[in-house]
Amino acid sequence: MARRVLVGPLTDPASPPGTDALPTRRRFTLSRGAAGRGGTAVASRPGRSEPTPLTTVDLVDLVPTSPAIPAPAGPVPSSGVNIPLLPGERTIGRRIRFAIVNGCTLLSLVLGVTAIFLATEGGDLKLAAMCLISCVVFDGLDGALARRLRVASPFGAQMDSLADMCSFGIAAPVVVHVLLSGEAAPAITAPACALVAVCAGIRLARFNVSPKDGRFFSGVPTTMVAAVLAVGVLIAPSAPVALQVAAVVMLALAMVSSFPYVKLARLLRLPPWVLALPVVGAFVNYQLTFAVVVLAYLLSGPVLWVRNRNLA
Template identity: 65%
Template sequence: MRRSSTFARQVLLVRVGRRDGLAGSGSDLVTPGQGYADRQRIRYGRFDADVEAVRPISPALPMTAPVDESPAMSIPLLPGERTAARRAKFALVNACTLSSLMLGMLAIFLAMQGEVRLAAVCLIACVAFDGLDGALARKLGVASPFGAQMDSLADMCSFGLAAPVVVYASLAGSVPPAAAAVACALVAACAAIRLARFNVSPKDGRFFCGVPTTMAAMVLALTVAIGVPVPGLVMVAGVALLAFAMVSSFPYAKLARLLKLPPWLWFVPVVGALVDIRLTFALVVVGYLVSGPLLWLHQRRAA
């Protein structure tokens, strides 16, 4: 009952203030008192009356949070010392990232013109630039959150969009368009999920959680470039399997760990590539994909 009378008193003060303002100084603006300086003000009356008063506290009128009018702050792209030399190094690293992005766009344009093998070569160059920018950033000491986010966006464009477009163009005429479209769309969707999960997950120096998008794009690009002789439907199934492998939880060894394998294990695929590069490539890809579930089972038994 007391709050209702307070609300009525506030409305009466607004009306009296408007009438007194018209009779006095010609202004009808009613400002809140000193005791209510921290209260939110609200406009009453017609749109041209310019009448303001303190918003009354009432259960019927929920309190609203004040609007933060502080100016936006710009975060520096390159943390630390901003010398000319460090800026040049930072620009070089980002140039590698943008080169990967531009080559991915070029691969899409070439695939639309039917040059699928040349488009696949552009994707292989994308993989090279993607590995180069991260290594340069760490070597030159200019690694930054901005560079990591930019690299992730470039990977999505080159490996999540350009790679499935090139594969779709290579499958044209050999499989039903709907089947090829579904398999390639799975690659794009799983690449987005894989990159987002990688950005928010803790880093493991030994294994990948799922097949990385870079390696998946390399497999697709080499498959198109060397022309692996497999039926179209088998190719579609392999593309879909590779997409699901990207978002799986199976551990896959990183390149640094693979380089520590015994030399004779590297000698076998090299000799096989000299005999039949297509068959050797297919066997290496299948072996790497199968290694994830096998390693997962081994870790579960050892735990």
């Protein structure tokens, strides 16, 4: 049996049509029933104590709303809300393309979980790091395919965000923690790696509700941080463990910063000689070159922020 609640009219019926109804909006009070569940919502005019006539409404007919999601246009169905996962024309071809795109997202999720298993149970950190790099590849592939195949959807965006949290916000710091815990006490490495998970969750949630900029990221994206951590595990830098922990903390804080970071597509437009420098440096000392490139990118955010502030 559907539960019912008593609600009164929201506005004063005596108000002339077309006028602002906010000053005459009624106040609602909820009185708890004898059984301790449910209650009665009583509407009354300001300054009066007697209740007005009440109307019963089925709770199953009420649609939950969120300030981050706009209300759907048109009439609301009377029982349940069936939101299609794939908006637009739902042909067999589009459904297959939709399944392929979300299959890439799910594969990224599975690879992230596999990286956790490999690091914690098998101790194979190299293979775990390669799984994380594969996650980065499939994370970029699903978005590109969704736009190319014209099957982008809110469902796919949310799936991508959840998969990123698993692969980049949880799997990556777990693999790094297993690497560093053999060289330092867990009391030092665990908080640093946990900070990566916390900042990744904040970064992804902020990205979902923020307007998109085609030129810059606000903070370093989780995908790039996970890629840096995975490559760091692969090349196994011989830097002191204290410096490695500090680098992990710096990467975590960079995700939640408000500094503008250039997107990869714009970096590829740099002069060819600039892009060739890291390639040449990798033949000389790939570990040092990797550290210099990462540090230069992290510092580019504050530099751009100061430059834009001076221009404003």
